[in-house]
Amino acid sequence: MIGLITAIIVFNIFAFKTNKRLSYIQIAHIWVFTIAFQMSVDLYIDIKYHGYWYFQKGVDWAALPAHTVLIPPVNMMFINWYPFGRSKWRQIRYFFYWELCLLTYELIALLPDPWGYFHYGWWNLGYSAIVNPILLYLLITYYKKFVE
Numbered sequence: 001m002i003g004l005i006t007a008i009i010v011f012n013i014f015a016f017k018t019n020k021r022l023s024y025i026q027i028a029h030i031w032v033f034t035i036a037f038q039m040s041v042d043l044y045i046d047i048k049y050h051g052y053w054y055f056q057k058g059v060d061w062a063a064l065p066a067h068t069v070l071i072p073p074v075n076m077m078f079i080n081w082y083p084f085g086r087s088k089w090r091q092i093r094y095f096f097y098w099e100l101c102l103l104t105y106e107l108i109a110l111l112p113d114p115w116g117y118f119h120y121g122w123w124n125l126g127y128s129a130i131v132n133p134i135l136l137y138l139l140i141t142y143y144k145k146f147v148e
Contacts, residue, residue, distance in 0.1 A: 057121075106118065
């Protein structure tokens with residue numbers, strides 16, 4: 001739990017302190033999209049198929065902060081610093097750096113309690129390496145079509 005609380009505080013402070021691009025309405029769009037999308041994905045991978053989970057398998061109140069206030073500020077930072085209007089090479093490189101950061105953070109979240117809070121069932125880091133860029137691409141697509 002210490003790791004989750006620390007991450008939430010750090011990510012939220014950093015996201016809001018470094019925000020230069022996003023208006024309050026854009027931030028609200030990103031938060032609502034992120035929470036809805038994460039809950040939809042986690043409903044299947046976490047609850048139904050037990051691929052991964054936070055704290056305990058199944059519906060868990062302790063996991064609510066991970067679903068609602070952990071990932072949205074990360075997505076804010078991703079969009080805030082995204083190299084819009086730059087070359088495709090720069091955008092691909094940006095995705096690559098974020099992928100490294102996300103996978104590193106996932107490894108940290110897998111640490112034993114009290115620092116870690118994330119657990120694997122059949123899921124592994126390789127699946128995350130494949131899925132993360134797709135999720136980031138969907139976030140950028142949503143932002144460009146509905147928010148910007």
